[in-house]
Amino acid sequence: MENTMLIQLTNQKAAGLLHELEELQIIKVLKENVVPVKAKLSDKYRGVFSKEDAKSFDDHTKAMRKEWDNT
Numbered sequence: 125m126e127n128t129m130l131i132q133l134t135n136q137k138a139a140g141l142l143h144e145l146e147e148l149q150i151i152k153v154l155k156e157n158v159v160p161v162k163a164k165l166s167d168k169y170r171g172v173f174s175k176e177d178a179k180s181f182d183d184h185t186k187a188m189r190k191e192w193d194n195t
Contacts, residue, residue, distance in 0.1 A: 128154070 133139055145151045173181065 130158075 133142075142151065142153060146153050
């Protein structure tokens with residue numbers, strides 16, 4: 125059985141429990157203190173839109189923001 129899960133510990137006691145489970149050969153800890161990498165939105169969406177679509181989207185976004193500011 126090979127299922128892999130990514131979990132986030134909300135209590136330090138959980139780390140001890142996980143290590144105990146590892147000692148019992150119930151689980152295997154693959155990595156510790158893994159920090160998720162957050163990509164900048166500009167990098168994530170670079171090249172996805174054509175220049176025309178990006179301009180249209182930008183204009184639409186500005187218009188929507190202006191509508192919210194006027195209320």
